[in-house]
Amino acid sequence: MVYTVTLNPAIDYIVSPAKFSAGEINRYQKAVYGPGGKGANVSLLLSSLGVRNRALGICAGFSGGEIVRLLEERGCETDFVRMPQGHSRINVKVCAPDGEETDLNGDGPDTPPEAVEELLQKLDGLGEGDTLVLAGSIPRSVPGDIYAAMLRRLEGRGVLAVVDATGEALRCVLPCRPFLVKPNSDELGELFGVEIPDVGTAKEYAKLLVREGARNVVVSMGDKGALLVGETGQSLFCRAVRGEAVSTVGAGDSLVAGFLYGYGLHGTLQGALQWGVAAGAATAFSKGIASGDAVKALYPRAGNPSPI
Numbered sequence: 318m319v320y321t322v323t324l325n326p327a328i329d330y331i332v333s334p335a336k337f338s339a340g341e342i343n344r345y346q347k348a349v350y351g352p353g354g355k356g357a358n359v360s361l362l363l364s365s366l367g368v369r370n371r372a373l374g375i376c377a378g379f380s381g382g383e384i385v386r387l388l389e390e391r392g393c394e395t396d397f398v399r400m401p402q403g404h405s406r407i408n409v410k411v412c413a414p415d416g417e418e419t420d421l422n423g424d425g426p427d428t429p430p431e432a433v434e435e436l437l438q439k440l441d442g443l444g445e446g447d448t449l450v451l452a453g454s455i456p457r458s459v460p461g462d463i464y465a466a467m468l469r470r471l472e473g474r475g476v477l478a479v480v481d482a483t484g485e486a487l488r489c490v491l492p493c494r495p496f497l498v499k500p501n502s503d504e505l506g507e508l509f510g511v512e513i514p515d516v517g518t519a520k521e522y523a524k525l526l527v528r529e530g531a532r533n534v535v536v537s538m539g540d541k542g543a544l545l546v547g548e549t550g551q552s553l554f555c556r557a558v559r560g561e562a563v564s565t566v567g568a569g570d571s572l573v574a575g576f577l578y579g580y581g582l583h584g585t586l587q588g589a590l591q592w593g594v595a596a597g598a599a600t601a602f603s604k605g606i607a608s609g610d611a612v613k614a615l616y617p618r619a620g621n622p623s624p625i
């Protein structure tokens with residue numbers, strides 16, 4: 318069973334004004350909103366692809382209740398810790414007509430140690446055959462090494478760990494030997510204080526993450542595609558599917574969901590990467606997270622990942 322953890326879930330409110338300029342009143346006609354936060358997005362797409370999973374996390378207030386309701390409405394099993402104070406964030410995504418996207422992501426509610434402890438206890442039942450996806454930002458009030466603490470708690474239980482995090486939260490999980498980490502190229506660059514202009518440079522720095530302990534690293538590179546570097550030294554590149562992007566919000570999370578779906582289907586990293594790239598594109602080409610059917614329809618257009 319796959320479990321996703323979203324410590325800081327959100328309602329994503331996506332607007333596409335006909336014109337957008339900072340400092341002015343920008344009017345929009347229609348908005349699309351849905352449950353968000355990286356782990357929740359992975360759960361949404363896995364459910365739509367028919368992969369049984371449970372979305373875990375911590376939420377609060379009217380928005381937290383709505384996030385859980387919307388997830389369940391879309392077929393996700395959920396088990397969130399509900400805090401009595403505060404409210405989960407509402408993240409506003411502005412898609413400008415020129416294709417540029419602006420994200421307004423909140424800090425999220427204060428999250429006390431008791432809420433984190435309650436969540437940790439929910440993880441205690443995981444074991445052999447389970448996959449745990451830890452994805453998204455860590456609320457300010459939660460220790461920055463919480464993902465590493467979760468993985469240490471599960472050590473020796475045969476749980477496959479997937480981590481989509483940035484900065485120190487990512488670095489400190491590496492010694493726990495996660496099955497997969499998925500930085501995008503900017504996040505990988507930030508980790509080493511460098512620019513990642515091309516696939517060759519991405520490969521060089523992804524290898525360093527493998528050396529620090531990651532079993533597999535996927536570097537997502539937006540409309541270029543995605544690179545995989547594995548612990549046995551293999552590296553594969555899969556070019557992005559060509560098409561018109563509508564909103565790339567959640568494309569990285571979709572890549573993670575597609576990767577897990579493909580890995581379950583084929584049992585190979587190659588198959589996993591190809592499904593991941595198809596899923597990322599399916600979400601980039603739609604407003605909100607793509608449906609499983611849209612991913613399956615795009616899969617034949619995703620090229621075979623090839624050694625690089």
Ligand SMILES: Nc1ncnc2c1ncn2[C@@H]1O[C@H](COP(=O)(O)OP(=O)(O)OP(=O)(O)O)[C@@H](O)[C@H]1O
Pocket residue numbers: 500501502536537538539540541542543556557558559560561562565566567568569570571572593594595596597598601
């Ligand atoms: N414009 C696009 N056209 C085709 N495929 C895309 C496009 N944008 C993203 N993708 C696919 O989705 C994958 C993930 O996208 P991206 O690298 O933007 O992730 P991300 O930065 O982690 O996104 P987010 O944080 O919003 O989830 C890419 O590796 C690519 O395969």
Ligand SMILES: O=P(O)(O)OC[C@@]1(O)O[C@H](CO)[C@@H](O)[C@@H]1O
Pocket residue numbers: 325327329352353354355358408420422452453454455566567568569570
């Ligand atoms: O602030 P974080 O946790 O880093 O990212 C949150 C977020 O931008 O990530 C998802 C897209 O990947 C959205 O659903 C959500 O709003």
